[in-house]
Amino acid sequence: MSHKYNNEDKVLIAVDCIIFGFDQEEEELKLLLIKRDFHPEKDKWSLMGGFMKIDEKIEEAATRILHTLTGLTQVYMEQLEVFSELDRDPVERTISVAYYALINIEDHDEELIKQYSASWFEISKVPKLIFDHDIMVDHAIKRLRYRTSVQPIGFELLPEKFTMRQLQKLYEEILNERLDKRNFTKKINALDILEKLDEKDKNSSRKGSYLYKFNQKKYRTKCENGFIFKV
Amino acid sequence: MSHKYNNEDKVLIAVDCIIFGFDQEEEELKLLLIKRDFHPEKDKWSLMGGFMKIDEKIEEAATRILHTLTGLTQVYMEQLEVFSELDRDPVERTISVAYYALINIEDHDEELIKQYSASWFEISKVPKLIFDHDIMVDHAIKRLRYRTSVQPIGFELLPEKFTMRQLQKLYEEILNERLDKRNFTKKINALDILEKLDEKDKNSSRKGSYLYKFNQKKYRTKCENGFIFKV
């Protein structure tokens, strides 16, 4: 802020969303991208985006834009950063605020996805994207890696009930490294923020594996007593 | 970005700077604040700010605004986040991108500081600030705490040559906790990115303490070989 301002310096604020999902079948971290049906860069792959309205907060714009494509509300989103290269959008001088979102891939609206010719891409197979979207994705992955290691947001990518194996695979995908099963279980159990259910998932083995739930309330209480999440 | 846009949704982009300095005499982390000589909120304390110009990147605006107050260029700055509450600025709908800067407190231009009625405040004694600037400061401190623990940016706040004691005091101020002298020295030496000079600083003791320099080149080389800074 300052006292001198100039209407000619006003610009459009875009919001671009890096939407992460965890494919349970293929045990892969994926990104939701749209195929542009408009110019410029028609038919190219891109992040889902839109413009902030004058009567909206930037978070609201991000939420709205995510909802437009996925039909979802109440989604975990985090602001990444502002991108403002002068020629980043060839049509109009805009700056873009990038957000990443973590969704449970099973919850999204298939119909909307079709409308936007959107589809899910494995992280390592993301195509070349328009504008500066490649950089946004790159930064989002780094931020996600950091954030999941210091806050229990990984659960946002899983169904409410999940197995230890699913959780481990998820972390392996995000961190892009293999983890030892015993050490992982030990670490997660030591955190003491999961609830082990009397229910088993039999999809992946005859023996079946126990299902767990993230206990948000317990986590909050522990935080109030100085607990710090760390994986 | 999207194909539909509306000129009425254009807004001014403010940049606000959280300027950190480390006072060598008092061994305290401080913030540079200005006293507004214009309305609204005249005579209140505030962060240094300004508006992004249409032909500038946001980083350029941040650099320019920092230079206006301090006379400095080539300063370490990091983008924090966007603040966009509808009524954050009562005069005009603006969104603000907050940046924090780390400067060597001895280098700044005293004259400019006077012009802006700016002065340095100990972190714990920062007065109530205008708009959402308190929140910005709060977030900046948290980010600084994290960033200094994973990147060697603390040196930006020190003179080129500094003692181990100064470095420790700096970290203590940033992290807001006391550290053990032997363990700290051991840790820093183990990083092997400092150069010990054949020169002593005799200001704080008769014996004098050795001066060190951050070896940027060595750090870069180590990074290329997979080194990860961690304090």
Added chain:
DNA sequence: AATAATAAGTGTATTTTTTACATTTGTAAA
């Protein structure tokens, strides 16, 4: 009814990292 196949579940020993802690040294002023 026995067997085979498969992923789930579990514990310990070793290494590495972090923490706690006290004495000696060098210099200038008295």
Added chain:
DNA sequence: TTTACAAATGTAAAAAATACACTTATTATT
């Protein structure tokens, strides 16, 4: 020469991270 004062230094104990392999539960097959 003595005093005063911060600088410099090492080791043992505790905690955390890592490496590693066998048993169990279940179902499908014979």
